[in-house]
Amino acid sequence: MKIIVPIKQxxxxxxxxxxxxxxxxxxxxxESVVNPLDxxxxxxxxxxxxxxGAEVTALTMGPPKAVKVLDMAIAMGCDDGILVSDRxxxxxxxxxxxxxxxxxxxxxGEADLIITGERATDGDTAQVGPGIAAWLDIPLAxxxxxxxxxxxxxxxxxxxxxxGYEMLRVHTPALITVVxxxxxxxxxTLRGKKKAMKTEIRTLxxxxxxxxxxNLGLKGSPTKVVKIETPKVTxxxxxxxxxxxESISDAVDKLFDFxxxxxxx
Amino acid sequence: xxxxxxxxxxxxxxxxxxSFELLSRGRKLADSLETKLASILIGSGVNKETMEELISRGxxxxxxxxxxxxxxxxxxxxxxxxxxxxxxxxxxxILAAATSMGRxxxxxxxxxxxxxxxxxxxxxxxxxxxxxxxxxxxAIGGNILATxxxxxxxxxxxxxRPKSSRxxxxxxxxxGKIINVPFNDVAWLDTRVECxxxxxxxxxxxxxxxxxxxxxxGKGMKKGDNFKMLxxxxxxxxxxxxxxxxxxxxxxxxxxxxxxxxxxxxSPRLYIGVGISGSxxxxxxxxxxxxxxxxxxxxxxxxxxxxxxxxxxDLFSILPEIQERLKGGTK
Ligand SMILES: Cc1cc2nc3c(=O)[nH]c(=O)nc-3n(C[C@H](O)[C@H](O)[C@H](O)COP(=O)(O)OP(=O)(O)OC[C@H]3O[C@@H](n4cnc5c(N)ncnc54)[C@H](O)[C@@H]3O)c2cc1C
Ligand SMILES: Nc1ncnc2c1ncn2[C@@H]1O[C@H](COP(=O)(O)O)[C@@H](O)[C@H]1O
Numbered sequence: 001m002k003i004i005v006p007i008k009q010x011x012x013x014x015x016x017x018x019x020x021x022x023x024x025x026x027x028x029x030x031e032s033v034v035n036p037l038d039x040x041x042x043x044x045x046x047x048x049x050x051x052x053g054a055e056v057t058a059l060t061m062g063p064p065k066a067v068k069v070l071d072m073a074i075a076m077g078c079d080d081g082i083l084v085s086d087r088x089x090x091x092x093x094x095x096x097x098x099x100x101x102x103x104x105x106x107x108x109g110e111a112d113l114i115i116t117g118e119r120a121t122d123g124d125t126a127q128v129g130p131g132i133a134a135w136l137d138i139p140l141a142x143x144x145x146x147x148x149x150x151x152x153x154x155x156x157x158x159x160x161x162x163x164g165y166e167m168l169r170v171h172t173p174a175l176i177t178v179v180x181x182x183x184x185x186x187x188x189t190l191r192g193k194k195k196a197m198k199t200e201i202r203t204l205x206x207x208x209x210x211x212x213x214x215n216l217g218l219k220g221s222p223t224k225v226v227k228i229e230t231p232k233v234t235x236x237x238x239x240x241x242x243x244x245x246e247s248i249s250d251a252v253d254k255l256f257d258f259x260x261x262x263x264x265x
Numbered sequence: 266x267x268x269x270x271x272x273x274x275x276x277x278x279x280x281x282x283x284s285f286e287l288l289s290r291g292r293k294l295a296d297s298l299e300t301k302l303a304s305i306l307i308g309s310g311v312n313k314e315t316m317e318e319l320i321s322r323g324x325x326x327x328x329x330x331x332x333x334x335x336x337x338x339x340x341x342x343x344x345x346x347x348x349x350x351x352x353x354x355x356x357x358x359i360l361a362a363a364t365s366m367g368r369x370x371x372x373x374x375x376x377x378x379x380x381x382x383x384x385x386x387x388x389x390x391x392x393x394x395x396x397x398x399x400x401x402x403x404a405i406g407g408n409i410l411a412t413x414x415x416x417x418x419x420x421x422x423x424x425x426r427p428k429s430s431r432x433x434x435x436x437x438x439x440x441g442k443i444i445n446v447p448f449n450d451v452a453w454l455d456t457r458v459e460c461x462x463x464x465x466x467x468x469x470x471x472x473x474x475x476x477x478x479x480x481x482x483g484k485g486m487k488k489g490d491n492f493k494m495l496x497x498x499x500x501x502x503x504x505x506x507x508x509x510x511x512x513x514x515x516x517x518x519x520x521x522x523x524x525x526x527x528x529x530x531x532s533p534r535l536y537i538g539v540g541i542s543g544s545x546x547x548x549x550x551x552x553x554x555x556x557x558x559x560x561x562x563x564x565x566x567x568x569x570x571x572x573x574x575x576x577x578x579d580l581f582s583i584l585p586e587i588q589e590r591l592k593g594g595t596k
Contacts, residue, residue, distance in 0.1 A: 011405075037527060094372065095381055121526055124404050125384040127372035130340070134376035139457040140340045142369040145520075156461070160521060161365040162472040163276060166337070167461035174457075180527050181520045222381030222418040226399065229410045235557065235573050239564065242578035251576045252586045255558065258574050262556050264478070264535045265502070 001054040003045045004111045006101050006132065007038040007073060009066040010122040034069040037117035039185035044147060044178050045115050046077045046186065052149065055079050057108060061089060061101055067201050074196040075188030082108060086205040091218030094123070098131025100216060103209040105136065113155070114175040118143065126177070133175035141170050145181040268303050268326075268354070269295040270420075272347075272361040272370075273319060278310035280318065282475065283362035285432030288323035290389055290425055291360055292433060294398070297391045300357065301325040305350065307343055309336035313443070320441035323433050327441065332448035337463070338366045341455035344373045349453060350446070351378050356420045358398050360389070363424040364474070375422050381415035382422040385530070387429045387553055398423065406526055406549030427474050428532040429553060470521055471505045478504025478535045479554075481524055482512055483547075485540020485561065485580055489517035494584050495539060501591040507531065509547050525550035540580050543568025560584075 012033040045056045058073035060066050061084040070081025084104045092100065105111055114133075119126035126142075133140035145165065146158040153172050158165045160179055170176070188196075206216060214220055242251035259265045271291040273284035288304060295302040303326040304319045311331065319327050330346055347370065351359075361367035363385040375382035387410075388401035397414045398421040404411050415421045448454075473479055480495045480502070495506045507524045508517065524531055526546040536554035541547060543559070543566055551557065552571070559572035560580050569575040576583055 093381065094384075095375060095379075098372075098376060122405055124406070125372075126368050127375075127382060127384055130369055130372035131376045133340075134344075134373040139455075140369065140373060141458065142340075143365055158464075159365070161463075162281075162475065164463055164465040164470050166463045168339075169459040169461055171457045179520075180523075222379075222415050223383060223413050224416060226412040226414050229412075230408065231403075231410050231552075235571055237557070237571075237573035237575060239569055239572075239575040239577060241564070242576050242583060245582075248578060248582055248586050251578065252583065252590055255574060255576065255587070256590060259535070259556075262535075264556060 001048070001052055001112050002110055003048060003054050003056045003113045003115060004059055004105055004108060005038070005041050005045045005056060005073070005078070005115050006059045006061075006128070007042065007069055007117070008035045008060060008120045009033070009062050009069045010035045010120055032065070032068070034072055035117055035120045035122075037119060037121065037180070040178050040180055040182050041115045041117045042073055042076055042078065043183045043185040045113075047183055048113075048147070048149070049077065057082060059084065059101065059104060059108070061085070061097060061104070070201055071196040072188055074199050075192035076186055077189075077192055080199055081201050083201055083203045084209075085203055088206045088213065088216045091221065092216065093221035093223045094125050094127035094131055095222050096216060096220040098128045098135055099220070100209070100211065101128065102132045102135030103211045104204050105132065107204060107209055112153075112172045114138075114173075116175065116177045118177050118179050129175060129177040136173075136175070139170050139174040140176070141168050141174065142177045144176045144178045147176070147182070266298060266300040267357040267419075268301045269298065270356045270359045271302070271304050271324070272359065272367065273304045273306040274362060274364065274366055275306065275308040275311055278308070278312065278315070280311070280315055282432070283364060283427050284319065285322045286427065286430050287360050287362060287425060288319065289433045290430050292323040294358060294389060294391055295325075298357065298396055303328060303356070305347065306330070307335055307346055309333050316443050318435060320443075321435040321437055321439050323439075325441045327443045328446055329443060330446045330448055332450070334450070334454060335448065337460035338370070339455070339458045339460060340369050340373050341458055342453055343370050344377060345453040345455060346448075347374050348377045349449070351420060357396070358421045358423075361422075361424050363426050367424045371422055371424050378420070380418040380420055380422060382424070383413045383415075384424050386423045386425050387532075389423065389425070397421070403552065406545060407552040408545075408549075426530070426532055426553065428477075470519065473505045473507050473522060473524070474529055474531055476505035476531070476533050478502040478537075479507045479524070479531055479533045480504055480537045480539065481507030481509070481541060482517070482539050483509040483541030484511040484515075486512060486517065487540075489515070492518055494588070497588060498537070498584070498591070502535070504533070504535070507536075509541050509544075538568050538572075539584065541568050542566050543571065
């Protein structure tokens with residue numbers, strides 16, 4: 001069994017501070033990390049590797065420095081990593097990104113299963129996984145919280161939807177996107193880190209892929225960003241201290257008045 | 266001029282609320298484009314009265330594809346249908362809800378029909394002169410608002426955040442057409458994915474994205490048992506219980522309740538955060554709430570800073586007081 005896990009490098013947001021006045025992100029010193037939700041995709045793949053000896057390849061599209069996330073994936077236990085990198089890919093929206101990643105997956109060949117994160121924490125679109133499945137014309141299961149392998153080359157998966165958990169049988173090759181509930185990600189090991197140092201990362205450029213140049217990067221992206229605004233975070237609400245019985249009663253009165261004005265009760 | 270479409274959602278023959286929210290969005294767009302609004306309904310066993318509700322709440326036409334095999338959403342088959350309809354009718358714009366269905370189906374379809382798609386929009390407008398759809402959405406954890414358009418491709422496609430708009434009042438005077446499109450199973454049915462059923466009776470499951478009121482608890486709740494206090498409040502407000510990642514990771518409540526960057530994004534009319542600091546990851550999931558109330562004993566808690574109404578104090582004294590008021594007081 002061969003599994004490919006597309007992972008993305010994103011700005012580290014856990015330390016991000018907001019400037020409360022301007023509502024902008026304080027970007028200085030923000031590092032790049034692997035998209036936190038992709039760790040669950042890696043874990044899901046590695047758990048299948050533990051069980052069945054599956055071969056797991058991590059795949060990322062990004063600038064040369066994105067190789068860092070592949071090293072980390074290998075340190076966690078992936079067999080190898082592939083970087084898809086070319087200036088021509090720059091500025092791609094989810095349509096062009098999934099196009100390019102699908103071409104890379106075709107070039108790698110013979111994947112039985114592709115596991116992506118639910119969404120990337122920067123763009124927040126959750127569109128690249130389903131997009132890749134569409135380009136490859138393979139079945140798709142999103143928001144997967146449990147995977148069970150079946151004998152006949154199929155998977156039984158559970159997906160988290162509005163009504164509860166839905167069970168699907170999916171015939172491979174297939175693409176699934178996973179949610180946090182699937183498993184808690186393992187940490188990179190020392191041995192893994194050593195392996196990552198020795199493993200040569202293969203780079204695929206536009207000329208290595210069977211792609212139409214007009215579909216790549218910013219030029220190939222159907223969507224265009226018109227403007228970016230930074231909304232003010234503060235709403236200028238009132239803050240009431242309620243530290244003794246009397247002030248508690250008073251604060252709750254004010255809260256109810258407020259909710260009534262807003263027609264919430 | 267080609268139409269604006271919205272994708273209705275159903276479950277067990279009942280329309281979901283988002284179907285009507287989308288119509289109120291679609292109505293506004295269709296009016297400013299001076300075109301018609303159609304709702305696409307794929308499913309099984311939806312009756313005529315239910316479809317007429319789509320018309321009374323804004324649709325001019327309803328395209329209905331009904332078959333027992335369409336009872337549960339599967340992406341491939343639904344996508345084949347939608348792609349088939351798009352090829353016949355060439356709509357101008359398609360809106361779907363940013364739900365597990367919309368966020369799965371729309372990117373699959375957008376690739377197949379080679380057009381752009383904007384995820385999880387909170388505002389939609391028409392650009393003067395061009396008819397381009399201006400799609401505004403929060404990104405980077407809600408820290409920026411990006412406006413996006415698809416200038417050279419049609420249809421223009423967007424998913425819209427549930428609860429970010431209100432349905433129109435039903436107007437019985439409105440008339441419209443219901444068009445039954447036969448299910449072409451030879452061309453459309455894909456058997457590579459099979460739905461084996463839905464587990465609804467899972468303990469402690471709620472779909473907080475649909476709630477008008479969410480009362481969320483964090484680490485300040487101290488233990489899982491205390492979440493009962495929140496549950497009690499929600500029973501008065503008709504709401505649901507949410508939580509921070511810390512609370513979920515401690516096993517106090519299940520993952521479906523988690524709000525934020527690695528959980529759900531919600532836009533309720535009222536969000537009450539109790540014992541929640543308001544980390545940037547949590548805020549990412551609540552920023553589009555209409556009203557934010559915060560209860561926290563730390564005056565410096567970031568949630569207080571974004572709240573419309575904050576109470577600085579001990580939640581274990583304040584919650585019972587609120588409870589008391591709700592029980593006895595005028596509702
Ligand atoms: C990649 C990544 C993704 C993440 N995703 C999410 C996510 O999706 N959702 C999420 O919520 N978090 C997420 N987090 C975690 C986030 O950074 C915070 O750790 C978390 O939100 C904090 O939860 P909390 O507010 O419950 O706890 P704390 O930050 O510990 O806050 C508890 C608050 O309770 C108050 N309190 C304590 N006792 C009382 C009392 N008696 N009365 C009143 N107030 C009291 C305290 O003053 C404090 O402000 C993520 C983190 C990372 C790195
Ligand atoms: N540039 C990329 N390289 C590799 N994988 C990606 C890339 N962008 C997105 N993905 C994958 O697609 C998922 C969804 O991303 P997004 O659609 O951007 O929210 C991520 O969790 C990754 O698994």
